Amino acid sequence: MARTVKRSHTVMAIPKQQKPQKHAQKQRHLGRRMFMVAAVIAVAEFLFFQHYNALLIHSEQRAQKVSLQLNQQQQKISLIAQQHLDSIEKLYSPLVLTSPNRNYVAYVNSNGTLKIKNLSTEKLLYSKTFSNPITFLRWIRNDEVFVGENDGNGQLVLKTANLLTGSTRLIQTFAGLSPNAQFLKITDSPYTNDMYILIADSSSSVVYHYDTDGNMFQTHFGGLDIRNISVSETGDILYFEDYAGGTFNVGYLTQSPHLNHWSVHLIQQNAGLIGCVGNTFYYAAINQQGLATAVYKFDLQTGQSTLVENLQTPTIARYIDITSTGKLRVLTHPAHYAILTNNSNV
Numbered sequence: 001m002a003r004t005v006k007r008s009h010t011v012m013a014i015p016k017q018q019k020p021q022k023h024a025q026k027q028r029h030l031g032r033r034m035f036m037v038a039a040v041i042a043v044a045e046f047l048f049f050q051h052y053n054a055l056l057i058h059s060e061q062r063a064q065k066v067s068l069q070l071n072q073q074q075q076k077i078s079l080i081a082q083q084h085l086d087s088i089e090k091l092y093s094p095l096v097l098t099s100p101n102r103n104y105v106a107y108v109n110s111n112g113t114l115k116i117k118n119l120s121t122e123k124l125l126y127s128k129t130f131s132n133p134i135t136f137l138r139w140i141r142n143d144e145v146f147v148g149e150n151d152g153n154g155q156l157v158l159k160t161a162n163l164l165t166g167s168t169r170l171i172q173t174f175a176g177l178s179p180n181a182q183f184l185k186i187t188d189s190p191y192t193n194d195m196y197i198l199i200a201d202s203s204s205s206v207v208y209h210y211d212t213d214g215n216m217f218q219t220h221f222g223g224l225d226i227r228n229i230s231v232s233e234t235g236d237i238l239y240f241e242d243y244a245g246g247t248f249n250v251g252y253l254t255q256s257p258h259l260n261h262w263s264v265h266l267i268q269q270n271a272g273l274i275g276c277v278g279n280t281f282y283y284a285a286i287n288q289q290g291l292a293t294a295v296y297k298f299d300l301q302t303g304q305s306t307l308v309e310n311l312q313t314p315t316i317a318r319y320i321d322i323t324s325t326g327k328l329r330v331l332t333h334p335a336h337y338a339i340l341t342n343n344s345n346v
Contacts (some may be wrong), residue, residue, distance in 0.1 A: 272317025
């Protein structure tokens with residue numbers, strides 16, 4: 001009879017928590033590593049941005065230092081230029097005139113020689129003695145000067161002196177004038193090249209117009225005694241100041257495009273011409289002594305005037321300058337031109 005043999009098997013129990021514990025340990029190690037990496041990255045970013053910020057601050061400080069040095073240098077140059085200009089004006093006024101950009105000065109010395117210098121370097125750029133006494137100067141842009149000569153016998157000569165080429169060009173000789181006649185004002189449009197020339201003696205005047213084609217003809221004001229003129233930037237409107245019955249007045253002139261017909265329009269009585277800035281016309285109200293007390297601007301479209309500023313101290317209207325930004329300056333001489341004259345009405 002066969003016997004059945006029973007075999008017993010011992011089964012080892014595996015702790016259930018051992019595997020999760022290892023997994024948790026790995027997670028903790030991984031977390032610490034990631035934290036360390038993040039910390040290293042954060043420190044690196046902090047150091048990078050600190051360095052970049054330091055570079056920016058240093059660059060900014062350096063730029064400010066350079067800007068300050070440039071400003072100081074420019075102030076020094078401006079001071080030298082002003083001192084040079086002051087010495088020239090002291091010696092040769094009133095025939096002294098700075099260019100619009102104030103880099104150059106044109107003046108006539110005691111020998112009647114026209115000289116043009118660089119104000120900051122004092123370098124002589126132009127020198128020429130003219131045939132007749134020079135009585136009028138006006139800059140054309142920053143590289144050329146109108147030169148008015150007077151031979152004292154009723155003949156005036158208008159020329160230009162070119163700073164770049166050193167050449168002189170004859171514009172026109174005006175003959176048959178009064179012995180006391182002189183150039184009072186030249187005004188031109190930078191866009192159309194229209195140019196107006198005012199010539200006058202103590203009691204009468206004449207205005208000539210050079211058009212864009214170079215033709216010259218007389219402009220008619222209906223018998224008015226014109227003392228000052230200024231053309232608009234686009235060259236289509238000529239503003240004027242006239243003297244009548246002991247008073248000064250300002251107005252403007254228009255011309256028919258098809259006929260040689262001129263129309264005179266009054267803007268204000270007891271007023272003095274200052275000039276045009278662009279197409280805006282400025283003038284001054286004047287008192288019984290003939291001095292400007294307030295500045296106005298005139299709108300051609302509406303025909304209305306607007307007060308710009310009341311002057312604290314009355315001054316001569318032609319000594320008032322309006323900059324391109326509309327800022328008002330009171331000078332000690334006519335703005336934009338230099339003139340040698342003994343005429344009390346000029």
